[in-house]
Amino acid sequence: MQLSIFTVDAFTHQPFCGNPAAVCLLEDELEEGWHQKIATEMNLSETAFIRKLHPADDFTKSSCFGLRWFTPTNEVPLCGHATLASAAVLFHKKKNMNSVLTFITLSGKLNARQAGDRIILDLPLYLAYPQDFQEVEEFVKVAVGDMNVQDVRYSPDTKKFLVRLSDVYERSDLEKLKVKTQELLRAERTGKVKGLIVTLKGKVGGKLERYDFYSRYFAPWNGISEDPVTGSAHAVLSSYWSQQLEKKEMCAFQCSSRGGELKILLRDDGRVDIGGQAVFVLEGSLTI
Template sequence: MHRIPIYQVDAFASRLFAGNPAAVMLLDRFLGDSLLRDIAAENNLAETAFLVPDGERYRLRWFTPTTEVPLCGHATLASAAVVMERLEPGRTEVIFESASGPLAVRRTQTGYVMNFPSRPSAPTRPPPNLAEALGAVPVEVLTDTFNYIAVLKDAQTVRALSPDIAAIARMDRVGVVVTAPGDASYDFVSRYFAPAKGIPEDPVTGGAHCALTPYWAARLNKTAFFAFQASRRGGELVCRLVDGRVELEGACVFYLEGKVTI
């Protein structure tokens, strides 16, 4: 029987019930993959992060309710908050060893800054039925290793989308990022649909911004951005392109702390 500490944290949020909730679970070793998937499915959040201490660092894996993923921004942010606010209070930096390499996170006065790999994208021919699935005609379509990126004409179109999730699930990429020039104080806005990973719409997505940051850097001729992911919960991110990598900055709010018996 295992008694596993669990934390549920709203990431990329400065108040409860905003941003993207992630579960963070502390283990002394990784359990079997099928059990980790079952735990993540039981948590029923976009991602569950599993942490294992490794000297001064932590090993980190992320699972959606259906599969393991190679990178997850909001659950990494939540994991950093757990390490620096609960496990090792007063610590100001941590490095996570992950499938995407070492990921450094440092604490700031208002939140945390993550250093992530960049995901360059390239223009591509729109996949069949993309416009019909989204309910909007993209002005440009790009792809990276994981997702299609559909650039729409304006922020209001992004905010108003009500896509055909089943049609998106049938595409030959795990997800579709939609984006447009920002409104209000935002440089750009976005949304992310990934039903193939068990996430119809992700509230706030760090991995998507690893592709959006270099894209908008080339479009807007700047390297720092204030971005908004326009899901129902919504989330704000500061994004920077630094030495070929992407910095993502945001805050966290703790919602739940307890133990799971397995």
């Protein structure tokens, strides 16, 4: 069997930045076990599989598709950057004629639309709740060492743990942070955490200070030491920073070594629009 496959760098306007995702177009049903095998072979943070919901569907004409995401080790319920990459494949490679695409996923229906040079994702918004610092102190210390921490939160819906660094730090301090991801696995013994967000308030004003907040994201529980740019983490970060900054429209930067920019708009219906650009770096056929 031959599958069309693409590698797309998401949340960036230049190749080899942002977050790479593999996107497979499934003309026919794929035997269940192959999804994970292909994702493991691709060895990217996510491999997305777009499938037709009905035999007569068409990647150019239809507006609704099934979508699943796999890391190298397991399937995940939500992945923002691979959803953006999937929409980019349909809009730009398959020349899909619809203004809005709908994906049926483990997180419900997700919409994607084009807006200028960006693709806007309609994602669920997740709350993160304050934690007793004494109860999580060991885990936080493993995560950020002796850095001063201003807030710690947990999002039960996403199993993401959020650590906010003190406002005295700069973006460069977050970029230099070295997180020992294997020690995170040993320190978190509850089984409740599947991802660590470390975030910092930004400075908006000057030409080089245009981001409301910065973040990095670590997910060794899913076989990913550090994820370059994470849409699902921003479904949590958007809620948190909107409350802290009293803003509904924000610009964020995930400062991994690859880096990526996200435009955020909280909507009145309790969801969030997260927008970004995408660049194609590879196109071919996968033989199984």
